[in-house]
Amino acid sequence: MTTSLHTLSALELLAAYESRALSPVEVTRAVLGQIDRCEPKLHATYALDHEAALAAAKASEARWMKGRRAEPQGALDGVPVTIKENIATRGTPVPLGTAATLHAPAERDAPPAARLREAGAVLLGKTTMPDYGMLSSGLSSFHALTRNPWDLTKNPGGSSAGAAAAAAGGYGPLHLGTDIGGSVRLPAAWCGIFTLKPSLGRIPIHPPYYGRVAGPMTRSVQDAALMMRVLSLPDARDTMSLPYQPISWTELTRPIKGLKIGLMLDAGWGLPVEPEVRAAVEVAADAFAAAGAVVEPLAPFMTRSMIDGMDRFWRCRSWMDISALPEERQAKVLPFIREWARGGAGLTGEQVFTGFSQMGAMRDAAVAACQPFDFVLTPTAPIAAFAAELPCPTNDPTQPFEHIAFTLPYNMSEQPAASINCGYTAGGLPIGLQIVGHRHDDLGVLQLAHAWEQLRPPQRPWPLD
Structure with a gap:
């Protein structure tokens, strides 16, 4: 068992801590060992801190082993976790993935990081973007080029690149990313893991922005639900957050029979859906129909x-x-990003305002299209993972967003959307199924994803376990 501690779920770890079959220290050591073995290939982490992680694990061990009755600090006490580097953690610089940033240590934890620490999670370090x-x-x-554990020549996706690669690579059970157009769902699809992009404001974050959310990235729906119990707790720093609701996040069973599900296989723009991706999503839709759901096409x-x-x-x-930076720092920005952004230099106010208004147009269109259904199924991405060295x-x-047509609208509409593995290409790459719910029905999306876990065929072994 000691050789596979890094593969255990958060639920399994918490049960083992409760029974004293395992300690957070031996688990943290095992996870750090897996990271040390795999990082030369994956390059998924930033500011990995063995010493701080082991110190947190020892403190957790003391709480679990205290006297006759364990006294855990919170719902995730002793469970290893990584956090995407754009979510501030006190004392660690936030480079935002670019060499152009001045690396001053963050003064305090952002809301999601604060909730995870309060719950006793063992922070291993940050992940790349x-x-x-x-x-x-x-x-x-x-950061060094982050690669996909399923095929090191392939891209893990992004922008939560390191988080997805870490989850698939066995860097412990819990990882946290952010999403503003597909940044947790796309890498989840290409790395074969589960993620939830929650309703806007469900997980408090700072700084908040229209469309921006944080989301759990895990190997199972149950582990993501455990994270939601903690991450959804209130924080006044997020001025766009939803009123706190005591949702029963871990009650994941719900009947499928009678649900009305929309199936959208054409996003209306962007890259065409590859045949293998389309076939895998259709198999998932057929399975829901066989279980009693009413599945209808969505244009x-x-x-x-x-x-x-x-x-x-x-x-x-x-x-x-970018243009506000000194020239020497501008030159450090990835050339692809500089070239893309420079296209905004000569735009008129009217062009920019008209462009901004399209966020509202997407919102209206998405909410109206999903209204007749309980849930909507789509491919997460139209293609499987692409070459590791490419930016997109x-x-x-001039056309960098052709692969986000299925994910982007639900950031604008504030709807919860998950990605979960639904098959593999002939070359063995994962294929993501996106499950979309109505605004604020985050639990419903988790429940339908959990149902798919029960319906889908057995999954292939994780590549680096």
Whole structure:
């Protein structure tokens, strides 16, 4: 058992701590050993801190072993966790994936990091991301190139690149990413793990921004639900957060019979869906139908003008940030990102405002399209994992977002959306199924994802275990 401690789920670890069959120290040592073995290949971590992790594990061990009755600090006491590097943790610089950033230590934990510490989780370190989180890739001007554990020649996706690679690579059970257009779901799909992009404001975060959320990245739905119990606790620093609700996150069983599910296989723009991806998603839809759900096709609702307008807005916003840097720091930004952002330099106010308005257009279209259904199924991404060295599948800064057509609208509409593995390509790469729910029905999305875990065929062994 000691050789596979890094593969145990959070639920299994907590039960083992409760029975005193395992201690947080031996588990943390085993996970750090797995990281040390795999990091030369994956490059998924940033600011990995063995000493601090073991100190936290020893403190947790003392709580679990105290006298006759364990006194855990919180719901995740002693469970190893990693946090994406753009979520501040006190004392650690936040480079935002780019060599252009000045690396001053963060003064305090951002809300998700604070909740995890309060719950007793053992913070191993941070995980990698691309420059400013603006790529679905493990490519960064600051971090080493992060690779996909299933195939080291392939990309893990992004921007939560390191978190997904860490989860698939066995770096412990719990990982935390962020998502503003697909940044937890796309890497989850390409690394074969589970993630939930919650409703906007469900997990308090700082700084908040329209569309920006934090989300758990795990190997199982149950472990993600455990994280949601902690991460959804309130924090006044997020001025866009939802009122706290005591949701029964771990009550994951619900009947499928009678649910009305929409199936969308064409996003309306972007890269065409590869045949293997389409087939895997159709198999999942057929399984839900066989279990009693009513599955009906959902026509595309996105338009080219929506993404082109939003692209112009983001280029302008990013160019304002980059052009404000001294020239020597501008030169350190990943060239692909500089070239993309420079496209916003000459835009008029009218063009930028019109582009910004497309976020609202996406929101209206997504909510209206999903309204007749309890849930919607789509591919998470139209393609399987692409080459590791590329910034995006097109490798074209004039059209960098052609792969996010299925994920982006649900950031704009604030709807919860999960990605869960639903099959493999002929070459053995994972394929992601996206499950979308109505605004604020985060638990429902977790429940349908848990149902799919029971319906789907046995999963292949994790590649580095």
